[in-house]
Amino acid sequence: MAAACQTLQFDWFADFEACQSVPCEQEWILSIMGRYGHELVNLLWRILGNEQDVCDAYQTTFVHLANLSKSQRPRQLKAYVFRSASNVAISMLRSRAAEQRRVTAWSGRETNFLPELELDQRELVEQLRYYLGQLPEHLREVVVLRDLVELPYRRIAKILGITAGSARVYRCKAMQLLAIWMTEAQER
Amino acid sequence: MFEIRHSKNAPSAAPPPCHIARQALWGEKRETGLRRFRLESRWIQNHIAQCPRCQRRFAAQGKVSLGLQLARSQTHGPALLAQANKQVLKMLQRGVRQTPEAVQLRSAYPHPRTWERLGAYRSALRQMAACIALMALGKIGLLGSMQQAQDRTEDAMRTYYTEHLGPSMAEDVFPG
Numbered sequence: 001m002a003a004a005c006q007t008l009q010f011d012w013f014a015d016f017e018a019c020q021s022v023p024c025e026q027e028w029i030l031s032i033m034g035r036y037g038h039e040l041v042n043l044l045w046r047i048l049g050n051e052q053d054v055c056d057a058y059q060t061t062f063v064h065l066a067n068l069s070k071s072q073r074p075r076q077l078k079a080y081v082f083r084s085a086s087n088v089a090i091s092m093l094r095s096r097a098a099e100q101r102r103v104t105a106w107s108g109r110e111t112n113f114l115p116e117l118e119l120d121q122r123e124l125v126e127q128l129r130y131y132l133g134q135l136p137e138h139l140r141e142v143v144v145l146r147d148l149v150e151l152p153y154r155r156i157a158k159i160l161g162i163t164a165g166s167a168r169v170y171r172c173k174a175m176q177l178l179a180i181w182m183t184e185a186q187e188r
Numbered sequence: 189m190f191e192i193r194h195s196k197n198a199p200s201a202a203p204p205p206c207h208i209a210r211q212a213l214w215g216e217k218r219e220t221g222l223r224r225f226r227l228e229s230r231w232i233q234n235h236i237a238q239c240p241r242c243q244r245r246f247a248a249q250g251k252v253s254l255g256l257q258l259a260r261s262q263t264h265g266p267a268l269l270a271q272a273n274k275q276v277l278k279m280l281q282r283g284v285r286q287t288p289e290a291v292q293l294r295s296a297y298p299h300p301r302t303w304e305r306l307g308a309y310r311s312a313l314r315q316m317a318a319c320i321a322l323m324a325l326g327k328i329g330l331l332g333s334m335q336q337a338q339d340r341t342e343d344a345m346r347t348y349y350t351e352h353l354g355p356s357m358a359e360d361v362f363p364g
Binding site for chain 1: 244249255259272273276283299
């Protein structure tokens with residue numbers, strides 16, 4: 001028994017030593033986390049508005065990135081990270097909305113325990129988040145990068161591979177769609 | 189529901205048509221070079237006050253803008269970045285988890301950008317920059333040159349008046 005324990009300890013130690021000596025392939029992720037982590041958390045927070053969801057989306061984004069092989073690594077890292085993070089967040093928003101619909105259908109009523117003013121504001125933001133998730137991808141990406149990450153149009157154009165003029169037009173269309181949907185929802 | 193189309197039935201008495209108001213409404217404040225009309229213009233304001241369709245558009249746009257502003261203004265806890273980093277680090281290789289960089293990431297706190305930190309002192313900084321600019325202009329002699337140019341012009345005018353109207357008249361126009 002003692003011998004088995006010793007062998008196990010030795011194996012664990014050898015494994016540890018090997019990992020320390022061999023350069024780890026995922027180390028580049030740390031520099032990206034250090035460089036863009038703050039901005040990324042801000043973006044995810046603005047899209048999701050929930051700390052646990054932010055952590056989950058952040059984890060999904062970086063784990064996906066860590067699993068890319070050297071040949072698959074993107075050239076425009078920041079653009080890639082931001083786009084994949086916003087896609088993860090939007091898919092989480094959609095699944096959250098679907099879950100909410102299921103719960104509402106099951107219980108037959110919505111439960112809110114917030115003061116009136118806070119409720120109004122939160123409802124407005126939640127409604128906006130919901131409709132943001134419904135926007136077509138090309139419009140949504142521009143709105144996210146322009147209004148939530150607050151990047152200039154030139155930068156957005158570079159990230160998305162379109163012209164700055166197209167980015168402006170897409171944002172304008174997105175805002176019009178959001179305005180129409182939100183007004184319709186209010187009238188309903 | 190409102191239509192986002194040019195209203196053909198807009199009264200001809202109202203000079204700014206709906207599409208100009210719409211252009212001002214959906215455009216951005218910073219892009220003044222691309223936009224001829226601003227939402228703050230009095231005639232656009234008057235048009236919106238008269239046109240119910242533009243009013244509805246304005247209200248809907250305001251709602252979206254407010255929602256986006258609220259989403260931007262909500263703040264998260266200061267430990268969120270560290271918490272998110274910890275969650276990612278758990279999933280990475282052991283060797284990566286034990287690097288000094290990873291240790292730093294575990295206790296990372298958000299650092300606001302320089303311009304965000306200086307936001308509170310913006311007006312004071314602006315005034316200081318104006319003072320420095322004035323001092324620099326004085327130092328390079330631009331203000332002195334302007335004074336010199338003014339003095340010389342005045343002398344030339346005085347000479348002209350003396351020649352054409354006489355010295356007494358010139359003395360009245362340019363006393364001293």
